Amino acid sequence: MTASAAGGAVPKGRSRRNFAGSRPVMDDVARLAGVSKQTVSRVLNDHPSVRAETRAAVLEAMSSLGYRPSRSARSLASGRTRMLGVISFDAARYGPAAILTAINTAAQEAGYLVSSIALDTADHDTVVAAVDRLSAEGADGVIAIAPQLWVGRALADTRLDTPLVVLENGLDDSAALAALVTGDSRIGARKATEHLLALGHRTVRHLAGPTGWTSADQRLTSWRSTLEAAGAQVHEPLVGDWSADSGYELGRRLARNPEVTAVFASNDQMALGVLHALHEAGRSVPGDVSVVGYDDIPEAAHLLPPLTTVRTDFAEIGTRSLRLLLDRIDGPAEAPRAESLIPVELVVRGSSGPAPGCTPPAVP
Secondary structure, eight states, rough: EEEEEHHHHOOTTOOOTTTSSSSOOHHHHHHHSSSHHHHHHHHHOOTTTHHHHHHHHHHHHHHHHHHOOOOOHHHHHSSSSOOOEEESTTTTTTHHHHHHHHHHHHHHHHHHHHHEESSSSSOOOHHHHHHHHHHHHHEEEEEEOOOOOHHHHHHHHTOOOOEEEETTTTOOOOTOEEEEEEEOHHHHHHHHHHHHTTOOOSOOOOEEEOOOBHHHHHHHHHHHHHHHHHHHHOOOOEOSSSSHHHHHHHHHHHOOOTTTEEEEESSHHHHHHHHHHHTTTTTTTTTOEEEEEEOOOOTTSSSSSOOEEEEEOOOHHHHHHHHHHHHHHHHHTTTEEEEEEEOEEEEEEEOOOOTTTTTOOOOO
């Protein structure tokens, strides 16, 4: 217990006022512990030169006073703001939103605050301005969810002097010092396409994401190469904008073609639109047409029929990007470029089945 100015006792650990009537500050801790303010600062930053008994005395004084160091005090002592910057695009979509949530959770657990900038446009000047703002705020490092190639080029032009981690691989080889984290879109698209071919479908039609988006381009390329390797016919892909509306409009075109028996959509929202269009046209899923999506949104298992899709672990992408950024903050000033591919998983549900007239494959 510690005596208060009014003569009463203040429970240990409870914040109290000092004699000046304000909340306790570092000077109060130093005075009660009988040490210098510099020693208190060293204890706060786990400096190895502080003796064990001195450290214990300072911690006891902090506990008795209910002192909690301000973020600014820690920043002055360590030279860091304990703040990380995050730049995101199209943050309303499931993938970016899930990544942002994971980053925030991991940052809080590591004792960092996150300053997020969600951009509606991804032009060069807007990206540069966002980086400049985070630099001005003193961000110790920056994570950029950069799904488009031109965003990566803009990031490379900023000459950012703090550690940088880029998600979704939207960065070209000119940014040699960036760390990259992404889901393995090539493997995911290959698994989706091979799954449909293995069910007896002669070919697979593709609803691609917007051109210039790294994940969309990689899925399209992998879909095409998988068909070519199997000797299957490759039709021109239909290009959507990630939305269910675009999937619906493109799905209506596919639904009118009786030769279409299998569709791989580059994300689940577009696949949802395809399901709507097929149902409206009277074509059953998977009896007439099988549909596979990508991302495994939470609603995928509850669609009718439940959607076969490629699961991306967005939480792992966010968590790993945060760990990688902290490693680069604590590491050498010019760490070499590093890349981290997050494995993906094909989740088979009711929207995919044998091609019309084919016998279902034997279960191993």
